[in-house]
Amino acid sequence: MKRKIPLIITFVVGLLVITSDFIPHKPFGTLVSGLENWFMIISAFAILLGTLSLIKVSVLKIKFKNENWKYYILTLVSFFVMLLFGLFWGTKTQSGLFGHGEAISSIIGLKPFDYLFENIYEHLQATMFSLLAFFIASAAYRAFIAKSFESNLLLGAAILVMLGGTSIGSYLTGWLPESLKFLHLPNIAAFIMKYPNTAGQRAIIVGAGLGIIGSSLRIILGIERSYLGGS
């Protein structure tokens, strides 16, 4: 019973959603609208679950002094500082438990939460993403080696797209006459992106789509049961 009821619910809900796509009228439209509400509510609870999980994992790592446990203290401190600042004085448009925190805002220029967000969080995230430029440069130097026909093809395409995707590409071949404009680097890059890339991407999209249909059918029909947990 413990496994049968979830399987029946999955089957009925799956059929209902599929049917509503073909018959978007009463009662299917109304029922699916209700299911959409459920989904959004459950998803919102997932955020809470994620937060609790973060706290639990961090506390356990600190308690048992696992490797790099000191970083988890930092995680928890950062988490609670942002949480409490948000709760006490709110954010840009919303007030907190203690109002808008005008006294603090007059000193630091912003509400405490916004101050930390704009001056620390935003820059930390942008820095992490920007570091990619350095690692990509180093990785490209080591990995982009023309060893075989395929790697030559990849290397050639990569260089053309990289040059064509920048202003330097326009500058390098901008002098070409109109009759040879197809050799203009941005045009070559656009061609590679529009035809070979799109063809490959479409193949991936179609393949993934078929895979999703297959897995969805397996779940609806009760063949795939791993989401129920256990063996």
Place this chain on the structure above:
Amino acid sequence: MTNNKKVKQIDRRIIFLLIFIGVALPLLITIGFKIEVTENVQKAYDLVNSLPPNTKVLISFDYDPASKPELHPMAKAVVKHCLERDYQIICTALWPMGVRMCSDTFESLEKDFPNKKYGIDFVNLGYKVGGKITIQKMGRDFRSVFPTDTGGINIDEMPIMDGVTDFSDLGFVFSFSAGDPGIKDWVMIAHDTYSVLTSGGTTGVSAPAMLPYVNEQGQLTGLLGALKAAAEYELLIDSPGSATNGMDAQSIAHLIIIIFIVIGNVNFYKNRKKNRERG
């Protein structure tokens, strides 16, 4: 002896240093490389440029500060263009941090458009969890998904929301997306199910995967891919900004990477030749 030695790899710290200089210097000293407008950016621009004033449009901020350097300039350019065209902009976010990206965009344009009023010319409805399902729900009943704005004000009290019940009341949807949920979800639901004109902007790494949706069926009407597209859009609206400045840095960084790739290959062939000579 020297001939038998392998050609040494360049120390990665030298690569890092040169990339740093290559990015930092053009940001300080403008080179001003020419920017050419590509087809997809032109299409997106034409879409934004094509509707009558007071059209209600939806702009979704589906990114966070990590992608801000790449997506924020294009968001600013498109929003600026919409404000110049006197559209009424309804902002939403499928990413939690997108709410702040939206408010930041409008704050940065406040000086240029002092007469534009919140609730009349633009509104920030905030974040809703659920991605594709949320969009689907918006298509059925917009007001039930966003009953209030980020400040808790009932949308019935805002003139901008008068008559907005579903996607058919919108001129177009424009999503700035750094991943999932994002443009793909807007295409699948807003365009494919509810036939709203849809366009978007995305990061350089995501753009190739979005290009198949720019097709004859018009699933996406143009696409802004990466900083270059943002610079092109700035050029089209004649308002050079951070993307235009950043293009010089990006161009030099790409050139440095290409030079290192060439050096890496030369070293590889030199080593292979030496290995063969040694037998």
